[in-house]
Amino acid sequence: xxxxxxxxxxxxxxxxxxxxxxxxxxxxxxxxxxxxxxxxxxxxxxxxxxxxxxxxxxxxxxxxxxxxxxxxxxxxxxxxxxxxxxxxxxxxxxxxxxxxxxxxxxxxxxxxxxxxxxxxxxxxxxxxxxxxxxxxxxxxxxxxxxxxxxxxxxxxxxxxxxxxxxxxxxxxxxxxxxxxxxxxxxxxxxxxxxxxxxxxxxxxxxxxxxxxxxxxxxxxxxxxxxxxxxxxxxx
Amino acid sequence: xxxxxxxxxxxxxxxxxxxxxxxxxxxxxxxxxxxxxxxxxxxxxxxxxxxxxxxxxxxxxxxxxxxxxxxxxxxxxxxxxxxxxxxxxxxxxxxxxxxxxxxxxxxxxxxxxxxxxxxxxxxxxxxxxxxxxxxxxxxxxxxxxxxxxxxxxxxxxxxxxxxxxxxxxxxxxxxxxxxxxxxxxxxxxxxxxxxxxxxxxxxxxxxxxxxxxxxxxxxxxxxxxxxxxxxxxxx
DNA sequence: GTTAACTGTTAACGGTGTTCACTCAGTTGT
DNA sequence: ACAACTGAGTGAACACCGTTAACAGTTAAC
Numbered sequence: 148x149x150x151x152x153x154x155x156x157x158x159x160x161x162x163x164x165x166x167x168x169x170x171x172x173x174x175x176x177x178x179x180x181x182x183x184x185x186x187x188x189x190x191x192x193x194x195x196x197x198x199x200x201x202x203x204x205x206x207x208x209x210x211x212x213x214x215x216x217x218x219x220x221x222x223x224x225x226x227x228x229x230x231x232x233x234x235x236x237x238x239x240x241x242x243x244x245x246x247x248x249x250x251x252x253x254x255x256x257x258x259x260x261x262x263x264x265x266x267x268x269x270x271x272x273x274x275x276x277x278x279x280x281x282x283x284x285x286x287x288x289x290x291x292x293x294x295x296x297x298x299x300x301x302x303x304x305x306x307x308x309x310x311x312x313x314x315x316x317x318x319x320x321x322x323x324x325x326x327x328x329x330x331x332x333x334x335x336x337x338x339x340x341x342x343x344x345x346x347x348x349x350x351x352x353x354x355x356x357x358x359x360x361x362x363x364x365x366x367x368x369x370x371x372x373x374x375x376x377x378x379x380x381x382x
Numbered sequence: 383x384x385x386x387x388x389x390x391x392x393x394x395x396x397x398x399x400x401x402x403x404x405x406x407x408x409x410x411x412x413x414x415x416x417x418x419x420x421x422x423x424x425x426x427x428x429x430x431x432x433x434x435x436x437x438x439x440x441x442x443x444x445x446x447x448x449x450x451x452x453x454x455x456x457x458x459x460x461x462x463x464x465x466x467x468x469x470x471x472x473x474x475x476x477x478x479x480x481x482x483x484x485x486x487x488x489x490x491x492x493x494x495x496x497x498x499x500x501x502x503x504x505x506x507x508x509x510x511x512x513x514x515x516x517x518x519x520x521x522x523x524x525x526x527x528x529x530x531x532x533x534x535x536x537x538x539x540x541x542x543x544x545x546x547x548x549x550x551x552x553x554x555x556x557x558x559x560x561x562x563x564x565x566x567x568x569x570x571x572x573x574x575x576x577x578x579x580x581x582x583x584x585x586x587x588x589x590x591x592x593x594x595x596x597x598x599x600x601x602x603x604x605x606x607x608x609x610x611x612x613x614x615x616x617x
Numbered sequence: 618g619t620t621a622a623c624t625g626t627t628a629a630c631g632g633t634g635t636t637c638a639c640t641c642a643g644t645t646g647t
Numbered sequence: 648a649c650a651a652c653t654g655a656g657t658g659a660a661c662a663c664c665g666t667t668a669a670c671a672g673t674t675a676a677c
Contacts, residue, residue, distance in 0.1 A: 180664060202664090
């Protein structure tokens with residue numbers, strides 16, 4: 148049963164996370180202090196401990212929310228087309244767009260090492276599960292593309308037996324794709340991640356003042372590797 | 383003229399940076415506090431202001447030192463072979479090795495957004511110049527490889543006019559390489575950076591428990607794109 | 618209506634970066 | 648040799664941080 152207090156509590160939690168988000172975009176991750184959030188709501192700092200066990204938990208909750216928001220955005224972008232190949236480009240471009248529009252949030256999600264990934268309850272963490280839901284958008288889409296038209300995988304002699312063994316182990320997770328296809332799927336994600344991280348974190352600034360065209364070319368390169376017929380040039 | 387005091391001062395500066403480094407490897411970037419460093423040397427916190435203008439300056443100095451150390455390590459690794467193609471693999475593998483051996487240091491160098499890249503004196507910053515010296519190891523090597531045996535660049539129709547214009551602008555910096563070759567050089571660096579970041583930050587852990595074989599395959603893929611004849615499989 | 622749970626408070630502890638006023642030793646100039 | 652100056656170090660203080668403890672008031676439950 149949902150009492151008056153339950154509703155109020157949920158509302159307060161939402162306000163706290165909204166204030167944290169506001170501080171995040173205004174001053175970066177380091178500006179999201181427990182006391183600063185409390186000050187934003189006109190509360191005393193210890194009051195927040197009624198809603199979050201620690202500052203770290205607050206941040207984790209914000210991260211989980213951000214993952215879900217990003218996931219929803221990517222799904223909306225993806226559904227602008229019904230062609231699976233186009234969807235692959237839409238999702239990739241959507242991730243870049245979101246990252247550039249929300250650099251502080253992106254840095255919080257992807258710019259820092261995953262915190263204690265060895266903890267026993269790490270898999271159960273809300274933020275980790277939200278991250279998996281986010282990753283599933285890419286994984287599901289690549290699997291769909293492969294099922295529709297299997298892309299030409301690199302030969303197993305190229306990958307080597309050790310890598311093939313590891314990829315085969317993940318075949319089930321990738322809906323039965325053969326190791327070479329799993330390899331290409333990982334390549335897609337790895338290159339995409341690297342590109343966006345570098346651009347958002349300004350590590351590409353010395354070489355390109357506007358990385359949009361470079362990103363586009365890289366994406367078409369990856370698309371070709373996945374057997375998609377890419378529009379040969381932009382504009 | 384180097385007085386007695388100048389020598390003592392330089393020694394103290396070195397001790398401070400060594401203590402900071404020790405705290406960094408022990409507890410990550412957040413453990414490198416100004417007071418903590420002072421405590422490590424048996425000094426009071428304000429004493430450090432005789433050597434560094436702020437906590438941020440101390441970190442920047444440590445970053446510059448780390449870049450130089452990493453650069454020296456890469457050069458030593460590279461010179462294990464005289465074949466330029468092999469050197470390209472040695473440098474890439476060296477960067478990965480160093481990153482995995484010093485994850486905290488690597489996170490400090492590459493895991494955070496470049497701080498205020500818009501500042502007027504950013505280019506003159508010691509840490510920025512050290513970063514450029516680091517990047518030059520890769521740039522010079524790729525340029526040498528290209529001069530020895532120009533790799534087959536993607537056609538300009540594929541890249542698009544906008545990207546070609548930007549790449550041509552950087553042709554001088556890349557020792558006269560044509561835009562397509564500059565593009566491939568950037569691809570080499572971008573993919574290498576993404577791979578190592580993901581592995582060090584644990585963002586690849588869900589897919590591969592040991593990314594060494596994956597890294598190797600990716601590197602051979604990149605090498606082929608650069609026109610090198612790669613050993614077809616590892617082991 | 619009494620009791621228990623929940624939400625908020627203030628005070629306090631130990632930690633952080635930074636500034637200020639001060640002392641003391643070492644260098645420098647005459 | 649003695650005075651003047653420079654540099655390195657100190658403790659006290661300010662404003663922040665995350666966190667805990669003890670306490671007060673409101674709301675729900677039996």
